Amino acid sequence: MKKLSFLAGTFALLWIGAAPVFALSADEIIERMERNQTHPTSIIEGELVVSDRFGDRRSTFISHTEGASRFLVEFTSRDERGQKILRHDGSLYLYYPDARETIRLQGAALRDSLLGSDISYEDMTGGRGLADDYRFTLLGEERVEGRQAYKVELEARSTNVPYAKQILWVDAERFVMLRGEQFARNGRKLKVTEVLETTETDGYIFPSHLRVTDQTRRSSGTEMKITSSQIDVELPRGIFSLEELTW
Amino acid sequence: MKLWNIALRNIFRNGRRSVLSVLAVAVAAMSITLLFALVEGIKEDVRHNAWNYESGEVRLRNSQFDRYEYLNPVHYVLPNYEAVLQELESMPEVAALSPRINVNAAAFRGERRILARGIAVDLERERSYQDLDALVVSGRLPESGRAEALLGSRLARELGVEVGDSATFLTQTRVRGSNAFTVDVVGLASFPVALLDRAAFIMPLDVAxxxxRMGDAVSEILIKADGRSGDALAERLNAELAPRHDSEQYLGGQLQASSWTELSAGYRFLRIADVVYSVIALFFFLLAGTVIINTTMMTVHERTQEIGTLGSMGMRGRELVRLFFTEAAYLGFAGSLFGVLLGVAVAVPLGRVGIDFGAAMEMVEMDISTVLYPVLNFRSTVWVFLYSFVVAVLASFPPAVRAARLRPVDALRG
Incomplete structure (x- = not known):
């Protein structure tokens, strides 16, 4: 009897231990993905290549982030040198050297595109966690670019979000997004995000090369590449302040 | 007794009916005189606004800009514009030049994005192009080399700024990036076109x-010629100037000249409106003509026995018709003259003080001002007089013919 109980208990432990591999909920999948993308602090350098019918345009940037809700992006390419974007206390601020005041973006203005790219300022402001804004439904599993991925549907809880619906394909092993599609309320596909490469730094796996295409614009696409990343580093004091923005 | 004497006497025999006929013609003549004066005023206004704020008499641009204008392709510029200006200045038919940079911008107030349209001009050169001082209602014009702007009054109100404040605008650059800049509001303007007053600001070309990031380029060059040769000048510029200014900096486009007659929506509208208003004028006169017909028929009816007497005394049908024609001619002449003079008397003062169409013009997307000034055109006024006179005379024809066909014996029986 004792032996039977022991076997049953061991079997149960193995079953429970193995359970996440077979029965992860949509919430858990998204949470693990966000854990990968949200860093205590980071310094990331990269470039943005915006393609449209007129050709390609390249910009470089350096980004400082703290958690999910604070970042400072400074553009370092010649044509945008000195321009900055600050996320601070839930608001987005733009700084241009030729302007004597910062521009605070709110409401509909957040839907404007960043440097004419397929990425909007609103895309940059998701900081509360997707669970606050969306309900998740696991639609199953598919293979994306040779990797097994969870397919998760995100349905907006309110109208106060950029997209009424999203579908994300999350790498089943590494919990990094491989592909995303964003939709309007009427079902129209608005954007497609493809992760072309990922990188791992200090145990965090996140996209290092992705392409965003705005489905409402012709001949349009934006690629973002990370050229260097440092995670969990000490950042300069006060870097996320409005004073630092204008310095 | 001569026919014209008889006709004149007959007119005064029933004064009220004659006055009614004269008034009918006069009202039509006055209305059409005013209408044509207003249309002339609108034409002049559209021309003035198009030449000063939109296209000039001839506009030079990069052809690729026109092709993708809806995307605001700032990078399609006129490079090396000073060289182009030098060539234009050597042309005798060119009266004034205005190199411009169009600054399509946005300002932010809370959640609102306020669209604005900056017109960057060479303020020294612009003095010979248009009278910018006439636009200023408070403050002054901006100065070259300084980050200053003259804002449309409504735009300033939208932004919540006054003279002495500053305004920050976000815009696109020639390198297809974005930039924001701050200008000091040194003056407020009253643009004649409502849409401009709500959106436009004027700033120095060198600062813009x-x-x-324009370098040595501008968005366009506006040209004023002599008012008559715009089309021909545009053709000449396309044939001669464009091939001499072809470079990589045009990014696949070329220097293109367009006459305002092909660019101005207001001009195209008025070409059609001219025909429409002429048809309206015809209807007005036909309406007045029906009054003449009516009164003449009543006269024929009342004077049936008199017509019978005249017939039995030897007056032929043709003479009867001439009699009624002459009466109508007197009435038509008096009505036309009175109506035209009244129209002129109203149009002249209105041409000085203007007619404020205010709210009606708010959303009109053409170069038409909110205050319009009727302009009398001598030829049109003479045409109105002749038109109304002829219609009045012709209107008497049916009843006159009817009277002429009456048999004297039947007419005497009544």
């Missing part, structure tokens, strides 16, 4: 060139 820096903010938009």
């Amino acid at each position: 060139a820096g903010y938009l």
Whole structure:
């Protein structure tokens, strides 16, 4: 009897231990993905290549982030040198050297595109966690670019979000997004995000090369590449302040 | 007794009916005189606004800009514009030049994005192009080399700024990036076109060139010629100037000249409106003509026995018709003259003080001002007089013919 109980208990432990591999909920999948993308602090350098019918345009940037809700992006390419974007206390601020005041973006203005790219300022402001804004439904599993991925549907809880619906394909092993599609309320596909490469730094796996295409614009696409990343580093004091923005 | 004497006497025999006929013609003549004066005023206004704020008499641009204008392709510029200006200045038919940079911008107030349209001009050169001082209602014009702007009054109100404040605008640059800049509001303007007053600001060309990374380029050059040769000048510029200014900096486009007659929506509208208003004028006169017909028929009916007497005394049908024609001619002449003079008397003062169409013009997307000034055109006024006179005379024809066909014996029986 004792032996039977022991076997049953061991079997149960193995079953429970193995359970996440077979029965992860949509919430858990998204949470693990966000854990990968949200860093205590980071310094990331990269470039943005915006393609449209007129050709390609390249910009470089350096980004400082703290958690999910604070970042400072400074553009370092010649044509945008000195321009900055600050996320601070839930608001987005733009700084241009030729302007004597910062521009605070709110409401509909957040839907404007960043440097004419397929990425909007609103895309940059998701900081509360997707669970606050969306309900998740696991639609199953598919293979994306040779990797097994969870397919998760995100349905907006309110109208106060950029997209009424999203579908994300999350790498089943590494919990990094491989592909995303964003939709309007009427079902129209608005954007497609493809992760072309990922990188791992200090145990965090996140996209290092992705392409965003705005489905409402012709001949349009934006690629973002990370050229260097440092995670969990000490950042300069006060870097996320409005004073630092204008310095 | 001569026919014209008889006709004149007959007119005064029933004064009220004659006055009614004269008034009918006069009202039509006055209305059409005013209408044509207003249309002339609108034409002049559209021309003035198009030449000063939109296209000039001839506009030079990069052809690729026109092709993709809806995308605001700032990078399609006129490079090396000073060289182009030098060539234009050597042309005798060119009266004034205005190199410009169009600054399509946005300002932010809370959640609102306020669209604005900056017109960057060479303020020294612009003095010979248009009277910018006439636009200023408070403050002054901006100065070259300084980050200053003259804002439309409504735009300033939208932004919540006054003279002495500053305004920050976000715009696109020639390198297809974005930039924001701040200008001091040194003056407020009252633009005649409502849409401009709500959105436009004027700033120095050299300052805008820096903010938009334009280098030695501008968005366009507006040209004023002599008012008659715009089309021909545009053709000549396309044939002669464009091939001499072809470079990589045009990014696959070329220097293109367009006459305002092909660019101005207001002009195209008025070409059609001219025909429409002429048809309206015809209807007005036909309406007045029906009054003449009516009164003449009543006269024929009342004077049936008299017509019978005249017939039995030897007056032929043709003479009867001439009699009624002459009466109508007197009435038509008096009505036309009175109506035209009244129209002129109203149009002249209105041409000085203007007619404020205010709210009606708010959303009109053409170069038409909110206050319009009727302009009398001598030829049109003479045409109105002749038109109304002829219609009045012709209107008497049916009843006159009817009277002429009456048999004297039947007419005497009544």
